[in-house]
Amino acid sequence: MQGGADPEVQGKRMAFEEAEAALRAWMERSLDPVVVHRAGRVVFANQAVAGLLGYGSAAELLGVSVIDLTHPDDRERVRARIQRMLTHQEPAPLVEERFLRRDGTAVPVDVLALPIVFEGKLSILVSGHDARERKWLEAEKQRLFEEQARLGAEAQRHAAELQAILDHQLAGLIVFDRTGRVTMTNLATAKLFGSQASELGATLEEMFAKVRPYRPNGQPYALDELPSARAFRGEQTEGDNLTVADAQGNDHYLSVSASPIRDEEGNVTSVVSVMRDVTEMVEFDRLKDQFLRVVAHELKTPVAIMKGYAQLLLRSPEEAASRRMLEKIDRGADRIDRIVRDMLDLSQLHLGNVTIEHEKVELDAVVDRIAQEMARSFERHQLKLSARPVVVEGDGDRLGKVVGALIDNAVRYSPQGGRIEVTCGPRRDEAVVSVKDEGVGIPADKQARVFERFFRAHTDTPNDYGGMGVGLYLAREIVRRHGGEMWFESREGIGSVFSFSLPLGGER
Amino acid sequence: MSGTAAALDRVASVLVLDDDPDLLDLVAMVLEMEHFEVRCAKNGTEGLASVAAAGPPDLVLLDLKMPVMDGWEFARRFRARYGEAAPIVVLTAADDARKRAAEVRPAAWLSKPFDIDVLINTVQRQLRMRSEAG
Numbered sequence: 186m187q188g189g190a191d192p193e194v195q196g197k198r199m200a201f202e203e204a205e206a207a208l209r210a211w212m213e214r215s216l217d218p219v220v221v222h223r224a225g226r227v228v229f230a231n232q233a234v235a236g237l238l239g240y241g242s243a244a245e246l247l248g249v250s251v252i253d254l255t256h257p258d259d260r261e262r263v264r265a266r267i268q269r270m271l272t273h274q275e276p277a278p279l280v281e282e283r284f285l286r287r288d289g290t291a292v293p294v295d296v297l298a299l300p301i302v303f304e305g306k307l308s309i310l311v312s313g314h315d316a317r318e319r320k321w322l323e324a325e326k327q328r329l330f331e332e333q334a335r336l337g338a339e340a341q342r343h344a345a346e347l348q349a350i351l352d353h354q355l356a357g358l359i360v361f362d363r364t365g366r367v368t369m370t371n372l373a374t375a376k377l378f379g380s381q382a383s384e385l386g387a388t389l390e391e392m393f394a395k396v397r398p399y400r401p402n403g404q405p406y407a408l409d410e411l412p413s414a415r416a417f418r419g420e421q422t423e424g425d426n427l428t429v430a431d432a433q434g435n436d437h438y439l440s441v442s443a444s445p446i447r448d449e450e451g452n453v454t455s456v457v458s459v460m461r462d463v464t465e466m467v468e469f470d471r472l473k474d475q476f477l478r479v480v481a482h483e484l485k486t487p488v489a490i491m492k493g494y495a496q497l498l499l500r501s502p503e504e505a506a507s508r509r510m511l512e513k514i515d516r517g518a519d520r521i522d523r524i525v526r527d528m529l530d531l532s533q534l535h536l537g538n539v540t541i542e543h544e545k546v547e548l549d550a551v552v553d554r555i556a557q558e559m560a561r562s563f564e565r566h567q568l569k570l571s572a573r574p575v576v577v578e579g580d581g582d583r584l585g586k587v588v589g590a591l592i593d594n595a596v597r598y599s600p601q602g603g604r605i606e607v608t609c610g611p612r613r614d615e616a617v618v619s620v621k622d623e624g625v626g627i628p629a630d631k632q633a634r635v636f637e638r639f640f641r642a643h644t645d646t647p648n649d650y651g652g653m654g655v656g657l658y659l660a661r662e663i664v665r666r667h668g669g670e671m672w673f674e675s676r677e678g679i680g681s682v683f684s685f686s687l688p689l690g691g692e693r
Numbered sequence: 694m695s696g697t698a699a700a701l702d703r704v705a706s707v708l709v710l711d712d713d714p715d716l717l718d719l720v721a722m723v724l725e726m727e728h729f730e731v732r733c734a735k736n737g738t739e740g741l742a743s744v745a746a747a748g749p750p751d752l753v754l755l756d757l758k759m760p761v762m763d764g765w766e767f768a769r770r771f772r773a774r775y776g777e778a779a780p781i782v783v784l785t786a787a788d789d790a791r792k793r794a795a796e797v798r799p800a801a802w803l804s805k806p807f808d809i810d811v812l813i814n815t816v817q818r819q820l821r822m823r824s825e826a827g
Contacts, residue, residue, distance in 0.1 A: 485786035486713050489806035493719040496809045500726070522806050540792055 205303065213243075218294065218315070221301070222251045223308040237294070237315060239287040256283035256291050270300045270309060281316050293320055357439075357460040361413060363453065365389045377439070377462065379432045389413055398427040401438070416443035416456040427460070438467045474532040481528040484521065492518035524653065531638070531655050534662050541666050542580040545690055548616050549574050551581055552609040555588045565602030573610030578690030579667045587663050590656040591620040591683045597650045598643075599624025599680065611689065615669075619684040626677040635673065636661045660685070705820050706730040708750040710740045710767060711784065712759040716805075720754060720784075723809050724816065737762025741770060749778040752819055757785045757793060768797040780819045784812075 212219040212229065218237045221229035230246035238254065240246055246254075255263045259282050266277050276299035283291040294313040301310045348371070351358055357374035359367055367387045378396050390408065399405045408414060412422040423442045430436055443458040495514040498507075533539045549572035560568040577584070588607075595605045603623035610617065627635060631642040641654035661671040664685045675681035707729045711717045714735070721731045732750060734740035736759040744750070753771065757764035768781055780800035784807070787793040794802035800822075801815050 482786055485805045486716055489786070490713070490715045490719060492806045493716070493723070493809055497719065497723060497726075500809075518806060 412443035595622035627675040711756040737767030
């Protein structure tokens, strides 16, 4: 000092000291770590630095070597930076550096450094910011990004797997979104409708315009009758039969089901439609019925020959033993004939081309005739017949067969004998016929299937008395084609009552 | 002695068409036992040839499904040439016998297998109706 004479110099000094005091006060209060060092030693440190580096107070850091506070791997770089700053008198850019805490662990800090005059001497101010949070956030961001990428890849893989699974399904599948556009489909669908018709984004209307499905009877479907259209209206459909022509013009028979998918509020958000190509089954079924028909037809002439010659021989005088044998041949031929006719009815009913006559039928007379006829060959059974006059419209021969089938069953399944009770008459606006037996009955667990084609409740049981398993099926089908219905009640060991009703057919 | 034959003052003739020889024999035997004159044909072509050679019979017993020329075609040509010269009784194994037979507009029809009594009654009834009408 030169005696403080110059008031201008004195004023500047005071201003400078005030500024430094302000800087010091700010640095001490700063929440970020601040250090000033000179000639490699710490000359100022704030509480934030002490806290960051694990020192009890800022004072403990004074005089400590800056290089000693730096992570050994970063020391060379720090020395060079300091050198550069002092030489060029300019701040150093923001960098991340690792400092050593008192316990020897490293802590990353984002630091800014600049040369300043402090306590009247060229020093370096280092301001830092704990980088751990930033680094953690960056790492977290990276982790989230990678996780997202992983999930994305996984979702893509799952979608690819799902598509592969769907493509390997034999059933066609289409998913429509709420606007009626295709959002998912599979190979089977593309094969059925052509890949263009069912491509993603196509609408139900567009598909319909290209595919033009029709019913088994040849009637075209209307757009809003389609299973998918009905599913959009909230309906669950199953097993609708659609016929479509494929790209090659071949007809395919489809069994189609469609389901609405709803959100939490119950609104239909999409529709899933599944279609099974049943062409082969339908074709096979048709061939089977055709075969049955041909076989039955082929049997008719030989049966006619057997029966005819047996009857012819019976016309000439024969001894009693021969007559009995010829009668048995004749009756055997009759039985074959009945089986043949059942087979024919079966195939014809199934092919849907059975012709039912529409005549006035005195049902009581039919019941009476059939029951009396059959009672002639009863050996252990007694017929109790009560037929009140009733007229229906329909096919007398076929209704006779229905009555015959019920009586035949009643006899067949009451081998110990007993009463066969046949009733016929009007009941309200219907004609009702019932046949009751005291036979073996039908086990409860078999009752639901009694009217199924080829179902035989007593197959392979001691109560198996033969038959093709078609009698009740045929009987009910014939009744239904007359607008009537057939039902039964049965208890095992007690007996069964089979009944059918027909609409009344007017006056006699 | 059959009443029918007496009513016609002569032996009535029946042309039987069926492609099955055993069945043809059966029908022929049955009708001969009833004193009809029986002519046999294995198909429509043979039937028409028989008619051309010997004139129309008093009644035709016609099977429908036959090779070469079937019953429907025989009936059509027979009617075209001879009109209603003889009633046609259809004898068929068709499962929808009644419907198929109707296409021929027969005087009567029988489905196979048949009772021979029914066959005889049907033939006699048709001939009697014919002779009464004529």
